[in-house]
Amino acid sequence: MLLTKGQKVDVTKGKALSNLRVQFGWSADDKLSIDASCFVLSGNNRCEKDEDFIFYGNPAALNGGVTHGQASGQDKEAISLCLSKIPESTARIAFSLTIHEGEKHGYYMQDVSNMYVKLIDADRGEELFRYEYGADLSKETAIVVGELYRHNGEWKFNTIGSGFFGGLASLCTNFGLVIEPEIEQEPVEVVKQPNLSSIDLRKKIVQITLEKKKMVNVAARVGLVLDISGSMQLLYKNGTVQEVVERILAVACQFDDNATLDVWIYDNEFSRLKAATERDFDQYVVKNIINNRDIHKFGRNNEPPVMKDVIRKYTEEEESNLPAFVIFINDGGVVKAIKKVIVESSLKPLFWQFVGIGESDFEVLKQLDTMEGRIVDNANFIHIKDIASISDEELYHQLLNEFPLWLKVATDQRVIRK
Structure with a gap:
């Protein structure tokens, strides 16, 4: 076979x-x-x-x-x-x-x-x-x-x-x-193997993906919204969410001059967290989420409040000519009220990339492409059942598949200001 x-x-x-x-x-x-x-x-x-x-x-x-x-x-x-x-x-x-x-x-x-x-x-x-x-x-x-x-x-x-x-x-x-450094005998000196951290390697894979999609000169602010409702507990504890943060940070490093990833978490409440950078992404989830007593964790899901805060940050508090690319991780479907938020934000320089993980049917998110009332299609949905097993190459290919199309249309419609 x-x-x-x-x-x-x-x-x-x-x-x-x-x-x-x-x-x-x-x-x-x-x-x-x-x-x-x-x-x-x-x-x-x-x-x-x-x-x-x-x-x-x-x-x-x-x-x-x-x-x-x-x-x-x-x-x-x-x-x-x-x-x-x-x-x-x-x-x-x-x-x-x-x-x-x-x-x-x-x-x-x-x-x-x-x-x-x-x-x-x-x-x-x-x-x-x-x-x-x-x-x-x-x-x-x-x-x-x-x-x-x-x-x-x-x-x-x-x-x-x-x-x-x-x-x-x-x-x-x-x-x-x-990998320990090797030593040559003549002359005696240390020959270092490539000492690339996992974030460096992932940045290279993102760069290759951008080259294939003809997006090498694209600049954008990058945000990550993480579901922390009850069904996500295991993924936080086994390190999967930490891996997600690192993988998305690699995208931010290529899009954002400041190499900064803005992070939110939400259940029925939400929190805007300290941004993740290459200097402090190690143990980010443990330090800023799991051990953070000020964060509400493992309740039910309610997306519109956190989505409105994302919009507020990128279009009011930090208004910029740069578009925002927001990756939204969810494992159990979303409330129908997100439709209103997405329609209202279609006039904003902000693209929503929803990622459904796990076995849910994601009925609402599957309807994004046919959602009416928007000047541009500003949202996309991909379903990855096991995000821990998908390769970086395939993940970046899927994440960045729709974003370049939106950039062109949003620029033509003057949603993005040059």
């Missing part, structure tokens, strides 16, 4: 599958040193110890549950998994491909062709799935190919194919590991 990018498939459901082999293949000049590897991740989407990174230098983990080795035939490398030995604490296993010192030598994923990964039933030698990827990559030096993850007691596979800059170091940083 040939898979496409973003596809999720059952691997073990309905099958007596005990041993799985993931085999990698590619074509490239011999000058390129290409390596396959994988990261064993906890529920926080992080490697909890160095040994959870499996590659040629650490070829086995989990008491033989995951092993790295060479493949036969046209395949280059393989990672074998004994599923019964993988502990319940393992939520997912991410598979990657990297070019060793690619940026140093000027080698990139655009120089590699025919990249694929195959999932094999190792006991029967049967190929279950095949995923071909990489046609949309250019200057990246690392790829998260896909991930094996638990779902309702079974294993599923998610095809990703997302590129990273910074090679192996960028992947390790993304999954919570630190």
